[in-house]
Each structure stands twice: as structure tokens, then as C-alpha cells.
Amino acid sequence: MFSFRMASLRFLLTYSSKLLPAFRKQCPAINFKRTIFLPRYPKSSNGRFVNFQRLHSDSAAASTGKREDSFLKWFLLLIPVTTFGLGTWQVKRRQWKIGLINELQRLITAEPVPLPLDPLEVNQLEYRRVKVRGCYNHSKELYLMPRSLVNPEKEAREGGIFSSRPEVGANVITPFHCSDLGITILVNRGYVPKTKIRPETRMKGQVEDEVDVVGVVRLTEARKSFVPNNDIEKNRWFYRDLEAMSDVTGAAPILIDADYSSTIPGGPVGGQTRVTLRNEHLQYIITWYGLCAATSYLWYAKFIKKIKL
Incomplete structure (x- = not known):
């Protein structure tokens, strides 16, 4: 060229x-x-x-x-x-992009803060780490697909859970009732391969006890032209539509990506926040x-x- x-x-x-x-x-x-x-x-x-x-x-x-x-x-x-x-x-554009990437990295590695109750305040915390405590409602899981494991070689080797081969699967989004706040939010628990999408294939991961979760705040996203429409009836979600997800689950339109420390043997694998920007x-x-x-x-x-x- x-x-x-x-x-x-x-x-x-x-x-x-x-x-x-x-x-x-x-x-x-x-x-x-x-x-x-x-x-x-x-x-x-x-x-x-x-x-x-x-x-x-x-x-x-x-x-x-x-x-x-x-x-x-x-x-x-x-x-x-x-x-x-x-x-x-x-x-100048490159300097701006490098600064933006560094800022995002700083946000997702900063000390977590309590999740605020005001949705408007939550909207100002995109990519910020927050912490909540409560219980999952596994009966209303949503599946965001198709998704591949973020950094599969490193995370699979450290977790010893799945193969290091980048297999296509889904991210499991589960309603989470915050006992300390009295509201129910959505938590992206992380990646599961295609063979473990059904809950009965990963029963060890269906935690019933009250747990602490640290995650990154994510906002709703617009559908890109090449992305299919969400199929609500078949529970196949291709992009984050928090309003529609909250209508289906009864949760507030607040979503966090659980960090890697939430990973459970058998899945899901946490830490699936992608912060890479084209540079x-x-x-x-x-x-x-x-x-x-x-x-x-x-x-x-x-x-x-x-x-x-």
C-alpha cells in the first residue's frame, strides 16, 4: 500500500x-x-x-x-x-489513546468502592470496581453469546479449569440480590464453554450461600449493525441491553462483571471485562x-x- x-x-x-x-x-x-x-x-x-x-x-x-x-x-x-x-x-491522537488505555487500566485495578443505590451515580462509574454482598438467583440465568475466554492461555492455565484452546461459549449473567443494599442487580459471572452452558453441567458453580462479589461496572450497549437482535424467548443475548435484561429478570438495570477471583472450578470463569482499545x-x-x-x-x-x- x-x-x-x-x-x-x-x-x-x-x-x-x-x-x-x-x-x-x-x-x-x-x-x-x-x-x-x-x-x-x-x-x-x-x-x-x-x-x-x-x-x-x-x-x-x-x-x-x-x-x-x-x-x-x-x-x-x-x-x-x-x-x-x-x-x-x-x-497527538496516539498520545490521547495511550492515556485513555492507561486510565481504563487504572480504573479496573483500583480499590473497589461500595455500589451506590442511585442509578445516575452508577452510570458515572463505568469500568470502576465496586463490591457487593448477597445471593445469586440461578433460576433466571441469561446467556450472552457467542463469547470466547478473555486471555484463554493464561487464565485457563492458572485456573486449571478449561482447555487453553479458545473455545466459543457464553457469558453467564445471573440476578444477584444485594443483602446490604436491598436491591437485585445483574452480575456477569464470566465465561463457560459451549458444553457447560446448561446449569446442570456445572452444579458446583451454582453457589447458594451468601457471597462477596467484586466486579467492574458495565453500561448498556447499542447493537452494532452486524450483531443479531437479542432472542429473548430462547434466552440468547448478543449484546448488553440492560433494560430488556432487567425486564426479564426483575433486577435493576445495573450490571457488573465479576472479577477473576470469583472463578469457581467447573465455571464460570470471572474477569471477562475487555478493556483493549484499537491503537x-x-x-x-x-x-x-x-x-x-x-x-x-x-x-x-x-x-x-x-x-x-
């Missing part, structure tokens, strides 16, 4: 520098308009007649050609200037600055060194 852009820019620079002179040769009317109103007064010099109108026409044509070449020269300089500006903008700005920086360097050299060679390209 980079070599293609370079070839295209070089062709543009070369072709544009040849275009205007060729256009002038094919359009003599330009010079004619500049001289049509000049009277013809031939004068004798050493027995020969001199046509001052023709001399003026040639001088005007040369002056016009110089002005057009100068315009082309400075117009083409916009290419390296623009690519340099785009490269500098990508540098491709470095390759954009290299591309734009590379184009700037290449087009700057071509411009210098053509208009300063007068090298024939």
Missing part, C-alpha cells in the same frame, strides 16, 4: 509539471488574446522591419509560462505539507511521515535541483 501511494504521488508530480506546457502549445489562443488589441506599427532598423507586436507576444507568453510554473511549484508543495500535518495529528496510530504516523519525506524529496529534486523525473 505504501509503495502504491508513493508511485501515485510521483506520477502526479511528474505529470502535473508537464501538463501546463503541453496545454499552452495546444492553445495558442491564450497568447492571441493578450496581443489582439496591440496596433501594428512596423519600424525600420538597418533596412529591416521589426514587428514589436510579435516581440511583445513572445515576452508575454514567457512571462505567463513562468507564472504558471511558479503556481504549479507552490501548489505541489501542499502535498508534503499536508502529509506532515496529518502525521503530527496522528502523534493503530503508530502505523498511521509512519505512513504519513513516510509520504511527507518521499514527496518532499520529489519536490526538491524537480523544482530546486531541476532533476528530470
Whole structure:
């Protein structure tokens, strides 16, 4: 892709520098308009007649050609200037993205705080760790699918629960009654493989006792164009719709992702919060600055060194 852009820019620079002179040769009317109103007064010099109108026409044509070449020269300089500006903008964008990633990492590793009761206050805590205490209602489990295990090699090896192969499965979302707050919320308990989606295949994970849960606050998300609609009747959820999930389960529209410490042998595996953000700005920086360097050299060679390209 980079070599293609370079070839295209070089062709543009070369072709544009040849275009205007060729256009002038094919359009003599330009010079004619500049001289049509000049009277013809031939004068004798050493027995020969001199046509001052023709001399003026040639001088005007040369002056016009110089002005057009100068315009082309400075117009083409916009290419390296623009690519340099785009490269500098990508540098700033990369710094912003790195800062955002670091902030998210700080939030999900900070000390947990109590979950507030006010939903508006909860909405301000996205990616913030909170702690609650209560009991699960396993009879109203929801299944968010298809999902793969976050960092499967590391977590599977440490937990000794599933194979390290990235098998497709689901995230189990379970209503959780907070005994200390008196409300029921939704907890994403984590990942289970396809073979363990049904509760009877992981009975050890169906905890009945009161437990403490630390998790990351997640908000509802809009359905992307390529994501299917949630199938409520079949209990197949493809994206987080907290309003619909709360209607089905009777819980408040509050969801937290349980952290990895909640993992139970047999599943689910906690810690399934994905905080990775696309950061491709470095390759954009290299591309734009590379184009700037290449087009700057071509411009210098053509208009300063007068090298024939």
C-alpha cells in the first residue's frame, strides 16, 4: 500500500509539471488574446522591419509560462505539507489513546468502592470496581453469546479449569440480590464453554450461600449493525441491553462483571471485562511521515535541483 501511494504521488508530480506546457502549445489562443488589441506599427532598423507586436507576444507568453510554473511549484508543495500535518495529528491522537488505555487500566485495578443505590451515580462509574454482598438467583440465568475466554492461555492455565484452546461459549449473567443494599442487580459471572452452558453441567458453580462479589461496572450497549437482535424467548443475548435484561429478570438495570477471583472450578470463569482499545496510530504516523519525506524529496529534486523525473 505504501509503495502504491508513493508511485501515485510521483506520477502526479511528474505529470502535473508537464501538463501546463503541453496545454499552452495546444492553445495558442491564450497568447492571441493578450496581443489582439496591440496596433501594428512596423519600424525600420538597418533596412529591416521589426514587428514589436510579435516581440511583445513572445515576452508575454514567457512571462505567463513562468507564472504558471511558479503556481504549479507552490501548489505541489501542499502535498508534503499536508502529509506532515496529518502525521503530527496522528502523534497527538496516539498520545490521547495511550492515556485513555492507561486510565481504563487504572480504573479496573483500583480499590473497589461500595455500589451506590442511585442509578445516575452508577452510570458515572463505568469500568470502576465496586463490591457487593448477597445471593445469586440461578433460576433466571441469561446467556450472552457467542463469547470466547478473555486471555484463554493464561487464565485457563492458572485456573486449571478449561482447555487453553479458545473455545466459543457464553457469558453467564445471573440476578444477584444485594443483602446490604436491598436491591437485585445483574452480575456477569464470566465465561463457560459451549458444553457447560446448561446449569446442570456445572452444579458446583451454582453457589447458594451468601457471597462477596467484586466486579467492574458495565453500561448498556447499542447493537452494532452486524450483531443479531437479542432472542429473548430462547434466552440468547448478543449484546448488553440492560433494560430488556432487567425486564426479564426483575433486577435493576445495573450490571457488573465479576472479577477473576470469583472463578469457581467447573465455571464460570470471572474477569471477562475487555478493556483493549484499537491503537493503530503508530502505523498511521509512519505512513504519513513516510509520504511527507518521499514527496518532499520529489519536490526538491524537480523544482530546486531541476532533476528530470
